[in-house]
Amino acid sequence: MLVVWRSLGTVRAGEGSNATVTEMQSFWSRVLVLVLLSFVDPSHAYRALFLAPVASKSHKNFFSGVTQALAAAGNQVTLVTPYAPKRETPNIREVVLRDADLHDYFPNAFSGNIMAPPFIVMKGSFDVCLRTLASPEVQDLLKEEFDVVLLTSFFSDCYLSVVHQLKVPFIYVSPLGLVAPQADIAGCPTFPSFSPAPVFTFDHPMSFTQRLANTLGEVVASGVFRYLIGYVNDWTCRSRGLCPDDMPHVNDMRLNSSLVILNSVKNLESPVRPYVPGVIHAGGIHCKPAKALPQDLAQWVDESGEEGFIFFSLGSAVKPSDLPEKYRKILVSVFGSLRQRVLWKWDDDSMADLPSNVRLGKWLPQQDILSHPKLRLFITHGGLLSTLESTYHGTPVLGVPVFGDQIGNMMEVQRQGWGRTLRWGEFDEDAFRKTIYDIMGNEKMLDVVQKRSAVMRDLPLSPADEVTYWVSYIVRHKGAPHLRSPVFALRWYQLYNVDVWLAVAAAACLITYLTVCVCSYCFRSFKKVKKE
Structure with missing residues (x-):
């Protein structure tokens, strides 16, 4: 209860002493949750085990959002993670x-092959999964009792x-x-006809060629994930x-999962897609x-004045010093020529x-920076967490994707109209400087992202609150098999x-064949009778 009450104090005031409408809604929503929790029997709290052995540092931000939500409702949560906690939190071990x-397996992301890093990380993840599963820390957890596993x-x-x-x-x-x-x-059906894979940059609606490529790509990817990786994991384990x-x-x-929690915002997905009841959207839970x-x-x-400042980050998956020297020099030259200050x-x-106008930082409070009124632009690698944070705080972006889904994320941002994308192969001083000024001077982009x-x-x-309710629902209803997708x-x-x-097509072909045969027979018979 104390954790929930403290969360009420996180509502940030807007201009002067007045909070925004959205923030006030969030405040009263949490008041309502607190009131409801006051009627909850503490004996109904459960013990959750969250297994996140293979993850990047950015993944943990999302996982921590889920974990903290469950813990704030009075549940005991054990999180298995490669990364030490920044601080102790009540009800979380x-x-x-x-x-x-996993970052030990990350290659130089600027090696030239944008598809190589994901496959190298995939290979390393198998080793991490099996090695940590055998560790005493994990094996000892089998001796404890839990009500649900995430x-x-x-x-x-x-x-x-x-x-x-x-057995939970x-x-x-x-x-x-x-x-x-x-x-x-x-248990969700997929429709490659209108839902492009993250590795592609197709716009909706897709052409026939794009739908063909998307469909074949999905078949190959599904075969690899569902069968090849599954069989290898099973045999090795x-x-x-x-x-x-x-x-x-x-x-x-x-x-056999009872629920799937996604790091996605349902009402921002475009194009929209159908979901079964067992899918819960929790995108932005860490925001x-x-x-x-x-x-x-x-x-x-504050000393940046009216010109404001620009924030540049390549996230946690990319080591900034791996940046090739030619690109670093372009960044230094362009940043030094800007009227704005740059936080790098x-x-x-x-x-x-x-x-002199550029400041470096090994760690920076990204969300606090993204919401600052003097921020003019966020230059990002385009990871999903950074994309969601930019949306939440209403900040236009310039994407410089490096590998994986970052490219698809930034192309989607560009299509939606609240940012631009530059590939590293297209990177030169003129293009970089022009794109920066184009975005900062574009009021329409700012309007689009603020509406989003x-x-x-x-x-x-x-x-x-959504995650807290549904995880509790799964525990209360012993896995909720009635939600299971057909x-x-x-x-x-x-x-x-x-x-x-296929049966309809075969029947149609057979009927057509028989019709042709009958008509041909009748025609021949008619001609024969006519000759006689």
Whole structure:
């Protein structure tokens, strides 16, 4: 209760002493939650185990949002993670895995091949999954009692062994949206005819060629994820003695989740897509009203005057110093020529040729920065977490994607009209400087992103309250099998009626053939009679 009450104090005032309408709605929503919780019997609280052994630092931001929401409702949550907590939080115990930092497997993202890093990380994730599963920290958890398990959908299939041994309902938590190769875990039908894969940059509606490429890409990706990776995980896990003999195949276990929590905002998805009841959208659950900047940074920002400042960050998955020298020089030259100050996230304290208007920082409070009234532009790598934060705080962006889904994220931002994208191969001083000024001088972009921000915040329940309710629902109803999608029981050709349409086509062909035969026979008979 104390945690929930403290959350009421996070509402940030707008201009002067008046809060915005959205912030007031959020405030009274939390008051309502507090009142409702006051009638809840503490004995109904549950013990949740959140397994996130394979994750990036940005993924943990989303996972922490889910964890904190459950803990604030009085539940005991154990989070298994490679990253030590920044601070202790009531009702949360973090089990930190040793030597499991996925960033150790990240190659130089600027090596030239944008598809290489994801595959290298994928390979490394298998090792992390199995190695951490065998660790004493994880094996000791099997001796404890839990009411529900939350499991990241990010290359953690070997941890289905824990789910099987604990014999409790489990929930998938996806740090992404519901990408096609993982749609089966939610029992959702997929439609490549209008829902492009993240690796593609197709606009809606897609042409025939784009739909063909998207469909074939989905078939290949689904085959790799559902079968190749599933069979490899299952065989490896059993051969190392980490998966019990009585455990169903990994590919079957994947289809037994009670719920899927997505890092996506449903009312901002475009084009919209159908979802089954077992899919919960929690995109932006980690987004918070801004706090004041640290004093020295606040002073530096305030001294930027009317011109304001620009924020540049490549996120946590990319090591800034891996930036090729030619690109670093372009950035230094362009930043030094701007009227604005530039705040640059960099992994060192200094830079020899740093312009006087540029400030470096190893760690920076990104959300507090994004909501600052003097911020003019966010230059980002385009990760999903940064994209959601930019939307939440109403900040236009310039995307400089490096690999993976970042490209698709930024192309979507450009299509929606609240940012621009520059590829590193197109990167030169003139193009970079011109794009910066084009975005900062574009009032329409600012208007678009602020409207999207309002839509993102305008929800009947906050993502935290939504997650809290549905996880409790799954616990109360012993996995809620009545929510189970019928898609789980159907093969792909049954789901899309392929067999039905083949039968209809075959029947139509047969009827056409018989009709032609009869007509031909009648015609020949008529000619014969006529000759006689």
